[in-house]
Amino acid sequence: MKLKASEPFKFRTRLTLVQATGRKAGNIMELLEGIRESDDSIIYHHTHRFLKQFHFLVPEPANDFAYWVNNILQEEKLGEELASVEIVRFNSLEAIKRAFVEILERHLKQVSEPMRAVSSGKEFHFLRSIRFSIPTSHQARDYAEFIECLRNVSVSTLYLHVFEARLRPPYGVDDFSNWFLKQFNDAEIQKAISRLDPYSYTLEGLRRRIIRILEQRIQEMKNA
Amino acid sequence: MLEEYRKIAGSNAIDEIQLIADRLKGKTVLHVNSTAVGGGVAEILNRMIPMMTELGLKPKWELIKGGDDFYAVTKKFHNALHGHEQDLTPKDYQVYKDTLKMNMEGMSLDYDMLFIHDPQPAALIEKRNSSKNKWIWRCHIDISHPAEEVWDFLKQYVLKHDAMIISAPNFSQKIPIPQMLVPPSIDPLSDKNKELSDEEVKKIMARLQIPTDKPLITQVSRFDRLKDPVGVLEAFKKIQHYVTARLLLVGGPADDDPEGAAVLAEVRQMADGNPDIIILCLPPTSNIEINAIQRASSVILQKSLKEGFGLTVSEALWKGKPVIAGAVGGIPLQITHKYSGILVRSIDGTAYWMKRLVHEPEYARRLGENGREHVRENFLLTRHLRDYLLICLYLESGKETFIRL
Structure with a gap:
């Protein structure tokens, strides 16, 4: 095995800036619609940035969607399903988005009771991460x-x-x-x-x- | 100055700021607000301007000048943006326009980046003469439910900026310019937040005659109904039978605030004859005393019923303390329930968590530790500076969502 690499590994760093989209959801249907219409930078924000933001915690909260459904909307079963989406096992943000959409669609088909909604001020806010890749x-x-x-x-x-x-x-x-x-x-x-x-x-x-x-x-x- | 923050914010945080600033070397940056002393904006700018200079940028800080009539109008604007309807006349709007016109004549606005803080200087944008300069309106106010008339008036100026900065997601608006989210920050080197030795804390507690033989549960806040000191007292009384602890309510003197004086009187009456409830009024300059009190406490409360951002929560978390706080305003951004603190919505909830945290010091310690790390990552002045620099890069890049440097 050779001792030195011909191409060095150049470490970069990722910084993010958060942008509000002005869109919010107060119930599961609105959350689903919001996710459906989200671009990669929004999905990234609520999954990857969330993970990094709380990196010092063990166990870490899973993702923004699960946290809101579980703790704010208090739909524990659905929250658990959303938390089980293993973000880092996916190869694209589009695939992560599809996973959330499928869980929410399945949930909406199954439930018969009226949809729970949060009071004003507790809505889910769709945010976007502006990503910067910077050489170190x-x-x-x-x-x-x-x-x-x-x-x-x-x-x-x-x-x-x-x-x-x-x-x-x-x-x-x-x-x-x-x-x-x-x-x-x-x-x-x-x-x-x-x-x-x-x-x-x-x-x-x-x-x-x-x-x-x-x-x-x-x-x-x-x-x- | 940057090096002083290295030990506190972490070496990598400072390195990252320097990496970004390298891309902005020589850029001229103007900050405009309405006051040089007092208030959060001035406090932050006083520290941030020298840091920007150290990083190789060319920052300048200008103040809007106006008479009493101008400030009376902008005070009304402020209240209206907070959601309180105001009685504004056409003359009021004219006073605003005339004052801004006068300021435009005396102020050079030829800078690469312009940060316009709050409503007072918003109309300076009318003097914009080139699309090369990047104009950013920095809103420090809770505009989640603004009074329509004033917001419509200000919006005509806001929309001419390249971006708007807000402090919390629920302050966002349906508008066509990018809305960047930059929460406020605390300065870890200020008297209110700097490290104090156990010896210093002890001395200050002795000087203030606060006994520390029992765990202290403390709320530091104005005697204001929205901070719910009465609810705090009720919650404490509910647990007194089971818990050995003292409740400490610290607030301002409330001499010139009739409502504050009434709340203070009510709280004093409720505490009368209860040796484990201490009520303390300190002058507004008591920063180091507040610092010591927070460090000497076992649990810190911020049981607000309404808040703007509620940065006092970050100040307490920064001292590694477990915090129980009302789930209002910007507080949920600072506390993730049961991970980095406790969010409550009722007196019973507050009582339950006070009891648990006093009885489970190991869990309380973990909450405090997580809270401190959360503040280190998200609510220190260095992060605030980094975000401002990133916004400059974002606007320079043509507003791409992925920027590789």
Whole structure:
């Protein structure tokens, strides 16, 4: 195995700015209609940004839609279903949107009692994330440098490369795995990182876990 | 100055600000508001302007000048935007227009970015002479239910801006310009929020003669019905039988506020003869005292019935304290129920959670810790600055939703 990568891994960071759309929902039907008409930047906001915003919590709240249905509308069963949508397992925001739409449509077909609505001021507000991808000064050409960078980058960087990366080509693959595979033909790293679940770690915990995976990998290579 | 914030906000937060600012180096930025001292806007700008300079931008801060009649009109605007109908005459609107016209003549508006704060300077946009300059109307007011007449009047100016900034989602309007969401922030280095040693806290508590032998449950707020001090007292009385704790209500003196004085008198009467209820009136400059009181408390309440943003919640969370607060205004943005604090809607709910948090200090500690991290990420001055810089980049980029630098 070669020791230095021909192309360095350049760490970037993701920053977001929140934009209000002026649209709101007071019941399930309005929530469904709002989601149906949402573009990627709105779906991203209520799923991915939400996850990152509360990254220090374990267990983390699942997504904005589930939180509102569960805690504000108090439709616990539906809230549970919406919370079970595993955001990071999807390869596109459109697919995530479809998953929510299907759950809400199924719910509306099944229920017979009158639709619950929230009082004024408690509506769900559809928001949009304006996403910025910004280069950082961190670059790595080998395993050791990579670990060093990982210790110092922000959690936004971690989130961008591990979870959000799966939404763009090559779909379903995080940036770290992709780099180790391309540069060092190391498929073991991909296997280990793709198994990581953001719902089981804080992003700080995740940072420690990836560093441990890489340290173990260095040790294995030394022993081989 | 930025380096002072590095330890508090985190190294990465400062690095990120510097990365964004690198793209805006040399840009001229103008902030216009109506007052240099007092009030949240002036407090923030006093800190933010030097930080922008340090980052390589060229910021300037101008004040709108006007007579008493102008401020009387803009006070009415303010109340109307808050939803209280006002009696405005054609002359009032003319006073506003004339004052702004006079200001336009004396003020250079040739800047790359212009942040126009609140209604007072909104009509400056009439002097806009180039679409190259980016104009942003920054609204610090709760405009969720504005009185129509005044909002319609102001809207003619607002819509000529490139974007509007609001503090909470429920303040958004159905208008065709982008509405950016930028919540207010606290300054972690101010007297009200800076770190204090246990020794300093003890000294201040002794000076204020507040006993600390029992856990303190504290609400710091004006004696105002909307802050519900009476409800807080009732809730505390409900749990006194089961809980060893003191209730501390801290507010202003209410000398020149007849309604406040009436509420204070009522609260004092309710507390009469109850040794575990302390009512304290402090002058408005008591920032460090409030800081110490919050740090000495076990649980902090903000049982408001109505709020603008309710930034006092973030101030308490920043001290790592478990907070029980009314689910009103901007408070739900600061507290995610049962994760980073407790949201309540009733006296019974408040009593229930007070009791639980006193009896379950480990859970209370976790809420406080989560709350502090939430504030670190979302409600510090550094995040506020970062958002302003990102808005500049967003407008420069042609309002794309995905911007790769």
